[in-house]
Amino acid sequence: MNKKYILFDLDGTLTDPEEGITKSLQHALSYIDIKVEDRSILKRHIGPPLADGLREFFDLDDNQIEEVIGYFREYFVDKGIFMNYKYEGIEELLDSLVKAGKTLIVATSKPEVLAERILKHFNLEQYFTDICGSNLDETRSKKGEVIAYALEENGIKEKDQVVMIGDRLHDILGAKENGIASIGVLYGFGSRDEHLEAGADEIAADLKELKDILLECDR
Numbered sequence: 001m002n003k004k005y006i007l008f009d010l011d012g013t014l015t016d017p018e019e020g021i022t023k024s025l026q027h028a029l030s031y032i033d034i035k036v037e038d039r040s041i042l043k044r045h046i047g048p049p050l051a052d053g054l055r056e057f058f059d060l061d062d063n064q065i066e067e068v069i070g071y072f073r074e075y076f077v078d079k080g081i082f083m084n085y086k087y088e089g090i091e092e093l094l095d096s097l098v099k100a101g102k103t104l105i106v107a108t109s110k111p112e113v114l115a116e117r118i119l120k121h122f123n124l125e126q127y128f129t130d131i132c133g134s135n136l137d138e139t140r141s142k143k144g145e146v147i148a149y150a151l152e153e154n155g156i157k158e159k160d161q162v163v164m165i166g167d168r169l170h171d172i173l174g175a176k177e178n179g180i181a182s183i184g185v186l187y188g189f190g191s192r193d194e195h196l197e198a199g200a201d202e203i204a205a206d207l208k209e210l211k212d213i214l215l216e217c218d219r
Contacts, residue, residue, distance in 0.1 A: 001163060001181065001202060001213050005156055006097060007147060009166030010108035010115055010133075011046050012188025014090055014124060020076065020083030021046050028071035032064055046189050047168035049109050049134070049141035069138070081114065086122045087187065089207045094127040100215060106131040107150045107164065107174075109141050130154055143174030151178065163201075165210070166190075172198035185210060 011017045022039040029036055036042060045053040054060045054068055097104060104127050108115050112133030119125040132150040134141035140149055147164060156162060164175035167188025172195060175182035183202045184195030195203050204210035211217065 001183070002216050003102070003163040003181065003214070004158070004161040005103045005105065005154075005163070006214065007105050007107040007150060007162065007164045007180075008128075009047070009143075009164075009168075009171050010106055010110055010118065012167035012190070013165060013171075013185055014106070015084050015086045015118065015122065016188075017046060017084045017118075018043060018189075020080035023083060024072050024076040024080035025050075025068075027075045028068045029058070031071045032060075032068060034058060043189055047109070047166070048143075048170050049138070051138055051141070077114070081118060082121060084118065086124065087207065091124065091127075093207050093211050094124065096211065097214060098127055102214070103154075104128045105150050105154060106133070107143070107146045108133045109143055109146060109170070110134065111136050143170045144177035145174075147174045147178045147180070151180075163214075169194045169198040172200045183210065183213060 008014055022042040025042050025045060026036045026039055050069060051065050054065045094104060106115060106128050110133050115133040116131050119131060130153060132146055132153060140146060159179045162180040163183060164171055164180055165183045165185060167185050168190045172182045172184055176199060181201045183204055184190060184200035186192060186205045192203060202213050204213055
């Protein structure tokens with residue numbers, strides 16, 4: 001899949017934020033008397049817009065969602081943001097793509113200011129020409145909106161030269177909304193079935209397979 005522009009999701013694709021996000025959400029939900037003993041069930045909220053997940057899985061109203069997101073961010077910014085690690089081999093992949101002349105852009109539903117902090121913390125920002133995310137007021141949080149924003153901000157008109165890489169169905173569906181190709185990765189938080197049902201053009205089990213796909217190595 002020889003594409004000039006490569007858009008990367010952040011959570012579950014570049015870094016593994018499970019501990020920080022689930023602990024932050026567990027903490028935030030406790031303020032509205034929702035006790036979550038098993039943090040593993042909160043992994044489903046990694047990737048999609050948080051407000052959508054709170055509405056769908058906890059049946060919260062708008063006021064409750066606003067309150068929970070406030071407590072979530074308070075804990076996340078103070079403690080949870082760096083309960084996170086970059087996937088082994090991700091830096092080598094990014095370096096090889098840049099050296100191959102690819103333009104790399106982050107497209108995440110995470111607030112842009114937080115995404116920038118995380119990428120700088122891991123010294124990954126050097127590989128990306130732009131970091132595109134949502135606004136702090138939860139606008140531009142759906143992946144299709146973020147991808148559209150990334151394309152517009154970077155003046156990308158050749159959609160046949162763009163691919164979106166992510167670990168959840170929202171990345172694949174967002175790519176389809178914008179008429180670009182997509183690759184689902186299985187080392188994050190999504191499943192093969194999830195990517196197949198969403199219509200991913202390619203699926204990579206690990207970073208080696210992802211590199212082979214992006215650089216069209218023999219597979």
